[in-house]
Amino acid sequence: MYAIIDIETTGGQPAQDRITEIAIFIHDGYQITDKFHTLVNPQRPIPYFISNLTGITDDMVKDAPKFHEVAKEIVQFTEGKIFVAHNVRFDYSFVKKEFADLGYTYQRKTLCTVRLSRSLIPGLPSYSLGKLCKSINIPLELRHRAIGDAEATAKLFDKLIKLNEKAVSGSEDIVTESQKALKNEVKTSLLPPAIKKDQVDALPDKPGVYYFHDEKGEVIYVGKSINIRKRIIQHFNIDYKSKKSIEFKNQIAYITYELMGNELIALLFESDEIKRMKPHYNRQQRRSVFNTGIFATVDDKGYKRLSFGRINDERVPLIALSNHFKAKGFLYHMVGKYNLCQKLCDLYKSAGSCFDYQVHQCKGACIGKESPEEYNARVEKAIESFTYQHSSFVIIGKGREAAEKSIVVVENGRYLGFGFVDDSFSASSLEDFKSGIKRYNDNKDIMQIIRNHLRTKTSDKLIVFE
Template structure:
């Protein structure tokens, strides 16, 4: 049995918005045998643009039952049935959230008619409910009303059943739940509509970078993992809560990948690919230009001072930042953490003592009350906290095969790039390793990636060339 469901809501976020209408059609595998429909009082105003879309107004739901008043009927009519919907994650997420607010766990097997339609009726220009129904001549009355959309989805589901039954041998049981193809679809309903279980099963259980492409082949997301297949399964196991997340999932039409062998190389390569390709759904690492930096110098009194300014190519900064605001905030953090002087970090302009000295947070380096020797110890400690353990070094890690190793090169505190070597490779200097790598940009993200990785129990070999 199948419960074909459609809802209307006050918006797209289950955590914030509420249901305004629900319709359920029960299908026994041959025909619709029962139905339920109700407007629902969401307990809050319906946004004007939502009312324009659905036709449901505050006045219409004012005397309608609240969700808790229809919850029992929803449980009873869907009990033991597969939850079917067009973009099932959206409807299912909202209903689960409404029940969770009542202290009840609502759990059903799910089936998505978008995904099934793409599989069983391939090649259509669009699989949105309205355009899909138009393409295959399904009447759709009261579009964007739960009762109209649910009724159309029930007709669509009936068509999909008949298409699938035509592919089943005559001597097989015609009960849908016993058909391998649909059983598999139920279990994999969290997958994007264009992604099959077979496609996921073919992904490697190895470190690397993976790409989600849309139907035009455009890269819309780049990710990395120690195990590509496991990470992608985690992606698709998430119970998406918003229209934007569902839209992202439904846009994924294919998956490609690059094996790296090394987790560190995967991290570095992903960072570079995001900056270069700027995928629509990657946000955190899109920035590819770093305008500011943290610098250090000794003043005439022997104090080691920190400052922030535009990144200079002739003088490499200790650390690069996206902008001066970010650099300034970073220095404020260093001042607080290591008890440094605001004035000697270029954060306080005054001929006298800094503000922190006046509130007993600075030990007086700004007015000569703390010696350079004592103050500089803390400055050096703060610098060491965001520098590498070595000036020039190579990290030798796992390769893409048993007879290969990955190499990541850093020279004078600057990331140079990565490459691969085989068992025949021998090196006596950093220059030998530099000849086998592909060069990549050094920036704040790569610095943080390498520093963070070196603090883990990685098991890679580090070759120090600092004294060479």
């Protein structure tokens, strides 16, 4: 038995938006046998653009039942049935969230008619509900209303079942084989519509970097994991929190990957690939230019000063950031956390004391009230918080195969890159190790990755060059 469901909502975010309409058509595998439909009072205003799209207004839902008043009926109506929808993850995520807010765990097996349509009616220009129905002559009235879209999806599902039976018509037991095919679709309903189960099954259970491509071959997302296949399955199994995440999933046409041998190398390569390729759905690490640095100098009175400025070949920064605004914010954070002087951190221009001294927040290093030794001790703690413990070192870890190892090289506090060498590789100097790597860019994100790795317990070997 199948429950074909469509909902309308106040927006595209299950975590914060609410259902305004729900329609359910029951299909027994042969025909539609029952239906349920109601408007739902979301207990919040419906945005104008949503009302403009769906036609559902605040006046229409003010006397409608609240979700908790129809929840029991929805549970009973769908119990023991497979939850079917067009882009099922969207509708299912909303319904699950509404029940979760009531303290109830709502779980059903799911089936996506987008995936099923792609499988049984390949080659169409679009699989959106409206365009798909137009392509195969299914009437769609009341578009963007749950009752209209659910009825159209039910008719689509009915046609897909018949196409599925026709596809296995050479079998001795058409019904059994057809049911098996639908069961397989249920098992894979959480995969993106264009991704086949055998493609996911063929992914390696090894560390590496993976790429999601769209139908044009463009990389839309880069990720990393110590277990590529497991991580990608987790991607597809999560409840989506927004319409944008559904759109992202539906754009994934195929997957490629690069084995990296261990998590550190995967993290370093992922970060570099994101900055190089700038995939649309990688937002946090897309900055590719880190041209501003934090520098340390000692003035003629013995005070260690921090400053920010453009990076060039003559000055190696303590840390690289994307722009002057980020650098200033970083220094303000250091001033607040380690009680440093704004003036000695290039943040306050004055011939006398800094502003913080005037409000009793600076200990007076700016006017010689605090000794260089006391002040510099805090500066050193601040520097230690965002730099490496050693200036030059090599990290040796697992390679992509048994007879291989990875090497990461940092020289004078600057990341140079990583590489893979076989077990016969020997090195006695930093120059020897440098010959075994491919050069990559250094930046704040890379420094954070390496610092975090060095703080964790690991079997990697650390070789320090002083």
